[in-house]
Amino acid sequence: MNTTYDVKFWEIQRRKDRKTLSFLVRWTVDRKAKSKSFRTKGLAESFLSDLRQAAKAGEASDVTAGLPLSMLAAEQPAGPTFLEFAQTYVLSRWRTSAARTRETDVYGLLSLVADLPNRPPDGDMRELLRSHALLPVDRRPELPHALVSVLAWLQKASLPLADLQDPRVVRAALDAISVTFTGKDAAANTVRRKREVLHHLLELAVEQKELSANPLQAVKWTPPKAAATIDPRTVVNPEQARALLAAVPAIGRTRGGRLHGMFACMYYAALRPEEAAGLRRQNCGLPEEGWGLLTVEKARPQANKRWTNSGETHDLRGLKHRAKDDTREIPIPPVLVAVLRTHIDRYGVAGDGGLFRTSKGRPFSSSAYSAVWQEARRRALTAEQVASALASRPYDLRHAAVSLWLNAGVPATEVAKRAGHSVDVLLRVYAKCIEGQRGRANRQISEALLQ
Structure with missing residues (x-):
């Protein structure tokens, strides 16, 4: 781990360039810029205060994460991130699945991410998941240079799998699979297939003791009705x-x-x-x-x-x-x-x-x-x-x-x-x-x- 005591802080910045108002905490670690956004000014001030107190106490900070060692340990998620477990899920089904089923599995998996700065375009994240990150390691082509930073951001921003125990996170995931890339309502059969993929992934998480129960069962959400007959x-x-x-x-x-x-x-x-x-x-x-x-x-x-x-x-x-x-x-x-x-x-x-x-x-x-x-x-x-x-x-x-x-x-x-x-x-x-x-x-x- 690379650590340093060279830490400097900036004033909290109020951001209006997003759909929801946010407050940005900015600081540097070993002259490398770091930032984190919060939905309220109080949360931003509390986080900045923790950073200042750690620096005042003479605590070293991790250069890569940008956090004091005590805060870094506290922020480490218990268990895998959603991205990490999605990779486990795809690999567990690969050998016994047909090619089209493998494709459906990957296309049905969305990226559940935190609201971190410098978010890559959604299209780049989808391309990364489908052509690299959600393939078995021996099937992954060389990562294009343009997607290196996208992978780094996604690995950092991916929510802990345990966060899906919060019904609000599950509902956000279900809402995400209900629309197309352009924001329009997705076809009923598409929504149904994607929900099935999410359901199977969470069932595997329960089986492997990562979750105590499938959180989909706790959310009252009705998928669009799909046609079951030939027109x-x-x-x-x-x-x-x-x-x-x-x-x-x-x-x-x-x-x-x-x-x-x-x-x-x-x-x-x-x-x-x-x-x-x-x-x-x-x-x-x-x-x-x-x-x-x-x-x-x-x-x-x-x-x-x-x-x-x-x-x-x-x-x-x-x-x-x-x-x-x-x-x-x-x-x-x-x-x-x-x-x-x-x-x-x-x-x-x-x-x-x-x-x-x-x-x-x-x-x-x-x-x-x-x-x-x-x-x-x-x-x-x-x-x-x-x-x-x-x-x-x-x-x-x-x-x-x-x-x-x-x-x-x-x-x-x-x-x-x-x-x-x-x-x-x-x-x-x-x-x-x-x-x-x-x-x-x-x-x-x-x-x-x-x-």
């Missing part, structure tokens, strides 16, 4: 789906043609985009006539390279909500069998049997296939439909498929099996997309009224 306005009918798929092959030099089969799998087999991206030739039973069979065993979700195990943008993962080596069999109609046979004849397969890849043999990025999809919408739909939510995302093809099966009278148990849902989730999520329920209900009520 029927996004679901295309069979004629619209055929028109959209027919428009895809003509887009670009070869990109549309290479993606046609992938989109067809989303509609005719209700595959998720990452499941279609992970489909291989050995997963496809494609007879010359009649129905075929897809055996889905892997998904290839996209994420930033910093989150994946392979260091590539796509990792091979097991199926969503399934055991590691579980598979799902999906009978496919002759129209999809024909599409896939044509695709394989025209473009072949990758070394591992993968079906859908770029002309350079790489998996398609979500931005690439989304751009093709938007162009297909412009070619196949009316201007009014293009401006609407109708099939606004490739994922909506899956919704259209499941809705079609339910409306065709396929038992919910069979639809759930093919789509990879539980029956409960299936009926809850797609309740608004099942046509004919209102008419049947009205007839039943009319019959009852006549009795």
Whole structure:
């Protein structure tokens, strides 16, 4: 520890450059400027008095912290800071989490900091957390020079984890996750995911005896209600789906043609985009006539390279909500069998049997296939439909498929099996997309009224 007796003090400064009035105590330690702000003048005067008394008593001060040794010991937090425990939390979940889950965890963690001078821009702090501070040590790139001071400030300003036992701090954290970076209300699903991350972090703190109880339970705070069902306005009918798929092959030099089969799998087999991206030739039973069979065993979700195990943008993962080596069999109609046979004849397969890849043999990025999809919408739909939510995302093809099966009278148990849902989730999520329920209900009520 580097100490000195060279300490000088300045008068308290009243600050009006912030949203709330504050009072700044300024002093120097070994000719290095130090400062600390307080919300009231009384607190500022008390702190300055403690500094003066320690210097008058001949007490040495720590050059780095700028405090007399007695005050430095008193200010040391009991237990980790929020930043330190956030690093522990991310590391504890890293090995067993998918890349997108790792990304969600880090994006859901905010910086709980004290109101110290020289606060860096919020954007710089977010960049530091996501690209360096909240990654495992062996994954951290070299810290850019511009972020060195940001890290130093954040380490100094991060609140002790124990401060979350104060309901006011917890409420401030919940309020922070409820708005976007521009101060607008965040989407309900975003708020829900971020609260889940905070909840899991605090549960780990309880498990590791850093907190006696999860402080979220002591705060009466209601998150915005998130939609739990599919919006029927996004679901295309069979004629619209055929028109959209027919428009895809003509887009670009070869990109549309290479993606046609992938989109067809989303509609005719209700595959998720990452499941279609992970489909291989050995997963496809494609007879010359009649129905075929897809055996889905892997998904290839996209994420930033910093989150994946392979260091590539796509990792091979097991199926969503399934055991590691579980598979799902999906009978496919002759129209999809024909599409896939044509695709394989025209473009072949990758070394591992993968079906859908770029002309350079790489998996398609979500931005690439989304751009093709938007162009297909412009070619196949009316201007009014293009401006609407109708099939606004490739994922909506899956919704259209499941809705079609339910409306065709396929038992919910069979639809759930093919789509990879539980029956409960299936009926809850797609309740608004099942046509004919209102008419049947009205007839039943009319019959009852006549009795």
